[in-house]
Amino acid sequence: MSTLRIPVDVPSPTQDCEKLKNAFQGLGTDEKAIIRILGRRNANQRKKIRETYQQLFNKSLIDCISSELSGDFRKVVILWTYDPAERDARLANEALKSWRKTINQLQIIVEIACASSPHHLVAVRQAYCSLFDCSLEEDIISNVSQPVQKILVSLVGSYRYDKQVVDSTIAKMEAAKLHNAIGAKKLDDYEFVQVISTRNISQLRETFNCYKDDYGKNIDQDIMACGKGILESIMKVVVWCINSPEKHFAEVIRSAIVGLGTDEDSLNRAIVSRAEIDMTKIIEEYFIANKSSLDNAVIGDTSGDYKDFLLTLLGEDV
Amino acid sequence: MSTLRIPVDVPSPTQDCEKLKNAFQGLGTDEKAIIRILGRRNANQRKKIRETYQQLFNKSLIDCISSELSGDFRKVVILWTYDPAERDARLANEALKSWRKTINQLQIIVEIACASSPHHLVAVRQAYCSLFDCSLEEDIISNVSQPVQKILVSLVGSYRYDKQVVDSTIAKMEAAKLHNAIGAKKLDDYEFVQVISTRNISQLRETFNCYKDDYGKNIDQDIMACGKGILESIMKVVVWCINSPEKHFAEVIRSAIVGLGTDEDSLNRAIVSRAEIDMTKIIEEYFIANKSSLDNAVIGDTSGDYKDFLLTLLGEDV
Numbered sequence: 001m002s003t004l005r006i007p008v009d010v011p012s013p014t015q016d017c018e019k020l021k022n023a024f025q026g027l028g029t030d031e032k033a034i035i036r037i038l039g040r041r042n043a044n045q046r047k048k049i050r051e052t053y054q055q056l057f058n059k060s061l062i063d064c065i066s067s068e069l070s071g072d073f074r075k076v077v078i079l080w081t082y083d084p085a086e087r088d089a090r091l092a093n094e095a096l097k098s099w100r101k102t103i104n105q106l107q108i109i110v111e112i113a114c115a116s117s118p119h120h121l122v123a124v125r126q127a128y129c130s131l132f133d134c135s136l137e138e139d140i141i142s143n144v145s146q147p148v149q150k151i152l153v154s155l156v157g158s159y160r161y162d163k164q165v166v167d168s169t170i171a172k173m174e175a176a177k178l179h180n181a182i183g184a185k186k187l188d189d190y191e192f193v194q195v196i197s198t199r200n201i202s203q204l205r206e207t208f209n210c211y212k213d214d215y216g217k218n219i220d221q222d223i224m225a226c227g228k229g230i231l232e233s234i235m236k237v238v239v240w241c242i243n244s245p246e247k248h249f250a251e252v253i254r255s256a257i258v259g260l261g262t263d264e265d266s267l268n269r270a271i272v273s274r275a276e277i278d279m280t281k282i283i284e285e286y287f288i289a290n291k292s293s294l295d296n297a298v299i300g301d302t303s304g305d306y307k308d309f310l311l312t313l314l315g316e317d318v
Numbered sequence: 319m320s321t322l323r324i325p326v327d328v329p330s331p332t333q334d335c336e337k338l339k340n341a342f343q344g345l346g347t348d349e350k351a352i353i354r355i356l357g358r359r360n361a362n363q364r365k366k367i368r369e370t371y372q373q374l375f376n377k378s379l380i381d382c383i384s385s386e387l388s389g390d391f392r393k394v395v396i397l398w399t400y401d402p403a404e405r406d407a408r409l410a411n412e413a414l415k416s417w418r419k420t421i422n423q424l425q426i427i428v429e430i431a432c433a434s435s436p437h438h439l440v441a442v443r444q445a446y447c448s449l450f451d452c453s454l455e456e457d458i459i460s461n462v463s464q465p466v467q468k469i470l471v472s473l474v475g476s477y478r479y480d481k482q483v484v485d486s487t488i489a490k491m492e493a494a495k496l497h498n499a500i501g502a503k504k505l506d507d508y509e510f511v512q513v514i515s516t517r518n519i520s521q522l523r524e525t526f527n528c529y530k531d532d533y534g535k536n537i538d539q540d541i542m543a544c545g546k547g548i549l550e551s552i553m554k555v556v557v558w559c560i561n562s563p564e565k566h567f568a569e570v571i572r573s574a575i576v577g578l579g580t581d582e583d584s585l586n587r588a589i590v591s592r593a594e595i596d597m598t599k600i601i602e603e604y605f606i607a608n609k610s611s612l613d614n615a616v617i618g619d620t621s622g623d624y625k626d627f628l629l630t631l632l633g634e635d636v
Contacts, residue, residue: 157475
């Protein structure tokens with residue numbers, strides 16, 4: 001469930017745009033107004049606001065945000081204002097073009113492929129082509145080395161059946177296939193990759209349950225016991241994104257916040273991309289895992305308008 | 319270009335539906351009216367006719383066609399009346415579930431993946447999930463043996479960049495990769511499959527041109543010199559569907575018609591699926607390859623309303 005708090009009487013896109021225009025104008029920017037408006041509109045409403053803004057003022061709303069705001073606050077508001085498919089295409093591109101391609105960068109591609117609807121995944125691939133003049137797969141191939149490359153290409157090529165249909169016999173059989181591959185430390189085994197990139201989510205959850213029942217351990221534990229490389233980390237994220245995206249994103253937020261300094265990019269991505277999907281459950285999972293509230297963690301690690309915007313997306317009154 | 323001849327003044331969907339209803343009613347069916355109406359409407363118009371028919375008479379147009387027509391005429395009219403994505407999903411499913419899975423059956427999947435727009439391919443995958451409660455990939459995996467299986471799975475997973483952008487350096491480099499794989503008779507080589515299933519169509523055409531320039535022969539000739547199995551045949555169809563879908567479909571029609579008897583399923587598929595896309599060019603390619611007209615070939619091998627319907631789709635007055 002979404003944590004977004006949309007007002008009962010939503011102003012028209014024209015009213016919203018005029019208020020935003022006023023917020024940008026004058027000597028100081030009215031950040032509170034921007035938070036109040038954009039932070040409380042869903043993806044469809046934001047789309048209409050973007051379109052209306054362009055029509056009314058012949059300017060891109062994103063450009064105005066970009067020139068009027070600054071720092072992390074600017075980053076997160078822009079991310080939130082993009083169309084979700086364009087946002088994810090841009091995040092994937094940044095990850096692929098970044099100099100360091102650790103699990104922190106590459107997991108964004110797994111999230112898009114395994115923790116989104118097939119419809120959203122296709123929309124991201126389409127946006128990627130439009131924005132970057134090549135396919136997402138081509139950029140994965142030219143920027144990611146093997147064996148992770150072929151896993152990511154298979155995952156983004158999926159168009160999973162999206163109903164809850166489970167065949168227990170297949171689950172048991174495929175749990176055995178996964179177990180064999182893991183036993184041989186071959187996480188990039190053809191059949192392993194095929195199973196995780198073609199089966200529907202419910203089916204895979206049943207397969208992971210069978211794995212635990214038949215072999216005693218959770219599949220992600222056995223994967224991590226194979227080694228400490230990027231391959232193992234990627235496969236663990238795959239399993240988590242399929243099995244429990246809420247736990248995955250709770251963990252992304254935890255590791256963005258833990259220790260000295262904050263990884264704002266990961267924090268933004270997790271909150272912005274899940275606020276309208278399953279943030280209520282992520283907050284629960286965060287509390288279970290960390291015995292403290294996600295809101296407090298955000299309050300402790302961020303400040304000012306940036307903090308207020310994140311808390312607004314988390315459903316708080318600021 | 320399409321061979322479809324849509325009247326200048328298209329009747330409203332309601333008028334079309336009422337005429338169709340009349341054509342179905344009474345003692346004899348008015349086949350000519352059905353040909354005149356459905357054979358001269360494009361995919362969007364047919365969609366509106368299907369929807370309007372359901373609303374007006376609370377019956378499915380496809381069901382009415384199915385109960386009122388018979389034989390090959392019924393088959394082709396139904397195929398034509400389906401939404402194109404649903405039609406291709408059904409054709410792919412029939413191919414995968416057929417007892418014999420020769421090139422004749424499996425090439426339909428290559429056509430969908432390599433001779434259609436990325437948008438259409440995704441629409442087919444979506445329709446496949448809705449109709450058959452699993453993904454197209456899952457059915458390929460459970461019905462096609464290796465190594466063709468992995469090639470088809472990769473091809474249907476593609477979402478190619480659909481602009482005409484070509485990098486000659488990459489083309490030359492990838493022509494060498496393809497040449498190496500063919501030289502080693504490894505047509506299912508990972509890099510070979512990756513190139514043909516991720517690069518955009520213009521880029522691949524340039525790669526095939528480089529292949530000819532650098533190695534003296536057309537790539538499809540070299541592929542066919544690797545052997546006479548299903549793998550070689552599939553890869554040849556892949557190259558043809560990418561390089562010149564018109565030649566491929568001209569050849570599908572030729573081989574459906576040549577010799578004793580007619581392969582109506584292939585004939586229907588080629589004409590129905592390409593009438594609105596590139597049938598003008600297919601007719602040209604057919605003439606170049608066979609020194610006779612496609613229309614005459616259809617006239618020679620079919621009869622009655624079936625013949626008239628095919629000729630209508632080919633742009634003839636019947």
